[in-house]
Amino acid sequence: MKRFLIPLGLFFVLVGxxxxxxxxxxxxxxxxxxxxxxxxxxFNLPQLAxxxxxxxxxxxxxxxxxxxxxxxxxxxxxxxxxxxxxxAKQSNxxxxxxxxxxxxxxxxxxxxxxxxxxxxxxxxxxxxxxAEAWIRKHGNPYVLSAMDIDGRVGIDYGVYGVPETFxxxxxxxxxxxxSGPVTRELLNEKILPLVKELEK
Amino acid sequence: MTKGNPCGIMxxxxxxxxxxxxxxxxxxxxxxxxxxxxAVEKRMVAISEEMRCLVCQNESLSGSRSDLAQDLRREIRTxxxxxxxxQDIMEFMVSRYGDFVRYRPPVKSTTYLLWFGPFLLxxxxxxxxxxxxxxxxxxxxxxxxxxxxxxxxxQAEKLMKLNESExxx
Numbered sequence: 001m002k003r004f005l006i007p008l009g010l011f012f013v014l015v016g017x018x019x020x021x022x023x024x025x026x027x028x029x030x031x032x033x034x035x036x037x038x039x040x041x042x043f044n045l046p047q048l049a050x051x052x053x054x055x056x057x058x059x060x061x062x063x064x065x066x067x068x069x070x071x072x073x074x075x076x077x078x079x080x081x082x083x084x085x086x087x088a089k090q091s092n093x094x095x096x097x098x099x100x101x102x103x104x105x106x107x108x109x110x111x112x113x114x115x116x117x118x119x120x121x122x123x124x125x126x127x128x129x130x131a132e133a134w135i136r137k138h139g140n141p142y143v144l145s146a147m148d149i150d151g152r153v154g155i156d157y158g159v160y161g162v163p164e165t166f167x168x169x170x171x172x173x174x175x176x177x178x179s180g181p182v183t184r185e186l187l188n189e190k191i192l193p194l195v196k197e198l199e200k
Numbered sequence: 201m202t203k204g205n206p207c208g209i210m211x212x213x214x215x216x217x218x219x220x221x222x223x224x225x226x227x228x229x230x231x232x233x234x235x236x237x238x239a240v241e242k243r244m245v246a247i248s249e250e251m252r253c254l255v256c257q258n259e260s261l262s263g264s265r266s267d268l269a270q271d272l273r274r275e276i277r278t279x280x281x282x283x284x285x286x287q288d289i290m291e292f293m294v295s296r297y298g299d300f301v302r303y304r305p306p307v308k309s310t311t312y313l314l315w316f317g318p319f320l321l322x323x324x325x326x327x328x329x330x331x332x333x334x335x336x337x338x339x340x341x342x343x344x345x346x347x348x349x350x351x352x353x354x355q356a357e358k359l360m361k362l363n364e365s366e367x368x369x
Binding site: 029031032033034035101104105150151152155156157158160161 | 254255257267268271272275294295296297298299300
C-alpha cells in the first residue's frame with residue numbers, strides 16, 4: 001500500500017499544476033507590463049478631432065485617467081467598445097484613445113518605400129477619416145484620441161496587441177494595465193476600486 | 201525568304217533560348233541587396249535573435265513575420281544607426297516589454313527558481329537515488345543470508361561441484 005503513496009502524491013502535484021494552467025482568466029500569452037508603477041511615456045501626437053492640435057499625457061496631470069489603445073481594424077476593440085461607450089456615459093473617468101497604426105496595422109495598407117512629408121500628411125489624412133468614420137459608427141467614449149500613425153508610441157508603451165488599456169494616476173504614473181478587452185468584471189472589481197483609491 | 205528551312209528555325213530557337221538565359225542571368229545580377237547596410241543588418245539580426253517576439257511567443261524577434269516584430273526590428277536598426285550599444289538596445293526593449301523579451305532572463309530574486317530549480321531537482325534526485333540504493337543494498341545482504349536453508353545450501357554446493365567436474369571432462 002505504501003509504495004503507491006509516492007506516485008499518487010506525484011500525480012496530485014501534477015494535477016495541481018494542470019489545474020493552475022486551466023484557472024479561469026489565466027492567459028499564458030499575457031505579459032506583465034514592464035511599466036507598472038513607472039511614469040507613462042510622454043508623447044506629442046495630433047488629435048483625431050482636431051489634427052492641428054496635439055495631445056500629450058502631460059496635459060492630464062492632476063487627473064486619474066484611462067489610456068485605451070484601439071484601432072478600427074481590431075476585432076477585439078469592437079467587442080470591447082460598447083462597454084467603454086456605456087461606461088463613459090455614467091462615469092467621470094476620462095478615457096483618452098490612442099489610435100494605434102490605423103492604416104499600417106491593416107494588411108491592406110502598404111507603407112511607401114520612401115516616406116516624404118507629403119506621403120505622411122496623406123497617410124494621416126486617410127487615417128483620420130477611417131478612425132473618424134469608425135467612431136461615428138460605434139460611438140465615442142473618448143475625451144479625445146491621439147493618432148499614433150506609425151506605432152512608435154505604442155512601442156514606448158510596450159503595446160503588443162490591441163486593445164490595451166492603461167490606468168494612469170494624477171502624477172502620470174501607470175498603475176494598471178490590461179492587455180486585451182476590458183470586461184465589466186475587470187472594471188468593477190479592479191479598475192474602479194483602484195480609481196477610487198487613486199482619486200483620494 | 202528561305203521558307204521552311206529547318207536549320208534556320210533551329211538556329212533561331214537557339215538564339216532565342218540563349219538570349220532568354222542571358223536575360224535571366226542579367227536579372228539575377230541585378231537583385232538588390234537585402235538591406236542598405238549589411239553591418240547594421242547583421243547586428244540587428246544578432247540582437248533580435250536574443251529576443252522573443254511578443255506576438256508569436258515561440259518565435260524569435262528576428263524570425264517572426266508579425267507586424268510588431270517588423271516594427272521592432274526597424275526600431276533596432278534605428279538605434280544601431282544612432283550608435284547605441286547592444287546593451288543599450290537590450291535595455292530599451294526590456295524597459296518596454298519586460299524581461300519577457302529576453303531569451304536569457306537575468307539572474308535575480310524572482311528568477312532564482314527558474315535558474316536553480318533544475319539543479320535543485322538534480323540534487324533531490326541524487327539524494328533519492330542514494331537512499332534507494334542503500335536500502336536495496338541492505339536488503340540484498342539480508343536476502344542472501346536468509347534465502348537458503350543449510351540443507352538447500354549443501355544441495356546447491358553439490359550441484360555446483362557436479363557442474364564443475366562435468367565441464368572439466
